[in-house]
Amino acid sequence: MPLTALDPAQVLSYIQEGAMTAILYCEPIFQDEQVIDFQYVWGNQKASEYSGLLPGQLRQSTMLEIFPNIRTSGIFSRYVQAWEQNQPQRFEREYVMNDRVWWLDVSVIRQGKGIVITALDITASKEIRRQLQQQTAVLQTIVDYCPSGLMLLDAVRNPAGDIIDFRYMLTNPANAQVTGLSVEQMTGRLLLDLFPGSYSEGMFQRIVEVTETGEIQQFEHHYQGDDMDVWINATIVKINDNQTLFTFQDITTLKQQQLALREQAQLVAASNQELKKSNEDLERFAYVASHDMKAPLRKIKAFADILRHQQQEQWDERTLDFIDRIQKSAAQLMGLVDGLLQFSIVSNWETSFLVVSLEEIMAEVLTHLQLPIDETGATITWQNLPRIIGNPILLSELFQNLIANALKYRHPDRRPVISISGEQITGAELPDRLNAVSDPNGPAVWWQITVADNGIGFDMKYQDEIFHPFRRLHTQRDYEGIGIGLATVKRITEKHRGYITVQSRPGAGTSFYLYLKEYLIV
Known part of the structure; x- marks a missing residue:
């Protein structure tokens, strides 16, 4: 049935009783040709619920009598503007009644002698948006302060559907620190435009494989392209049909320490080998030297004995003292040689x-x-x-x-x-x-x-x-x-x-x- 065939009173009744949106019609109240308030003329059932008044009570009330705080909040002036300048208004407002907080999506238009106000309850959607904003803020904090580099990449395809590049949808400061580019410089840009070396390094092909197959890749890589020389421990995960998450840890310092320790260990091993050979040479020398020294020492001791015992009557006391000292020194040196020889034998x-x-x-x-x-x-x-x-x-x-x-x-x-x-x-x-x-x-x-x-x-x-x-x-x-x-x-x-x-x-x-x-x- 066409709308024009309906009785306007019947239409208004439908609106009043069944609409999910509060609808109010009110006319201005003047004083010295200035709008000082609005008189409610009619409102539907939802409007009565929002105001907490019965329909008869609502029609006997003015706007500022029911909602006095709208004058200081600036909302009343928007109603006046809609009437005086015939400018439609649209805004969201917080509405508190009986310890309950509602959020309303309000529209105001001039109609005839008054204005029509519609108010839709958007409390649920407002709460969802608030939660989404909180989650977004938490996610952004995690991304910003995550010590691992992070890149959300969106595949760029040719008409045949082949991946020809990836676009940065999201990245973080940890990635910026490694690449030398800011988050703003990378976001929205193409991977191969910023880092063409990723193709020759094989990194680009890895991302393509994960995006096409969905198989996670975890690997260690030494990246030496695009003016970078870094070691990374990376993970690539497919997010959806066209997006891939690339995360990595910068392990350059750890790798440098490992390489330094490995080189140091090699140097120590080489030094130990040289030292071992040197010790072996010294021990052989000590063995040979001590063995060969014993013969002349025995002769010195033997000749001193001959001088001491066979020709003792020819020497004065001072000379005999010298001979005794020679004998003692020879015996001491013989002991040293024997000790050195013994130590060398044990060592070898x-x-x-x-x-x-x-x-x-x-x-x-x-x-x-x-x-x-x-x-x-x-x-x-x-x-x-x-x-x-x-x-x-x-x-x-x-x-x-x-x-x-x-x-x-x-x-x-x-x-x-x-x-x-x-x-x-x-x-x-x-x-x-x-x-x-x-x-x-x-x-x-x-x-x-x-x-x-x-x-x-x-x-x-x-x-x-x-x-x-x-x-x-x-x-x-x-x-x-x-x-x-x-x-x-x-x-x-x-x-x-x-x-x-x-x-x-x-x-x-x-x-x-x-x-x-x-x-x-x-």
Whole structure:
């Protein structure tokens, strides 16, 4: 039925009762030819709901009586403008009634003697828009402050549907920092226009593959195009039929550190190899030199003996003193050569291991040292010594040097007491200084072999020096020796893949601790 065939009163009734939009008709109220208010003439059911008045009450009210605050908010002036200037108005306003907040989309037009006001409830859509704005703000914050570079790329296709480029839809400061271009300079621009090197680098093809197949790609790449030299750890994910998200982490610093460490490790390995060769050459030289030096030293000593004993009546006391000094110096030098030769032999020994009883080794060592033991009145005990995989000759040398060292540096006021014992310990019980150098993948159980004496002891500031060749804490006049015994002990221990430490205190004795890994035990 055409609209013109309807009774206007019937149409108005439909509008009043069924419309979802509030509709009001009001006429201006004048004072001194100025519009000071509007009188409501009629309104539909929705208008009554918004105002909280019955239709009869609404028609008896003016606009400012019901909504006095619209004068200060500027809304009333827009109603006046619609009437006086015949200019339609459209705006959104917040509307509070009975502790409820509504948002209305309001339209105002002049009609006849008054104005027609329509108001649509947009509270739900306003809330959705507010939530979307909040989500957008959160997303933008995440994008802006994300430490990873981020690019949302939209595929650009030719008429045949082939991807020929990608357009930046979104990017962030982390990407800008790497590329050297601002977010504004990249947004909306084409990838190949900004970074043509991405094609030759293979990056463009990766993005195409993900966009076409949907298969995620994760990879590490060294990008050296477009005035950039960066390492990235990248992920490419398809978002929809035409858009792809490219994210990456700049790992340039990490890679540079890794490469530097690798180069340093290579240099250290090369230096160690050179040092090893140098040490081997030095040890061979020491062996040859000490071996060859013994012959002339024996001759010096022999000739001094002849002068001292066979022609003693020809020399005065001063000359005999000189000869004695020559003999002592020759003997001392002979001891040095023997020590150097012994240390060289130990260092170059091609070690072969077999099952060895440390108790049997100890019994043999004490037999060799019986004379100084008797002379000093020493007491030597041992207990719980294990059977190990080792070299019997070197181990005999090791314990002989340790016990001889204890006998030599005995306390002048008491007889030497030396105890040797074995104890199994865990890796956690190793001294702190060994935890740093021991193999973390090695066994958890070790053997600790302790050699303790009650001798003169020494200051612990010399704990490392005593294991150096020819390093002595006392003068030759006080204690004879050449300072090679403990260095030999340390070298033998290392050949058995073990460690040696020491604890001492002046006047209170010394304890040496040998540490051997469990896998050497049988």
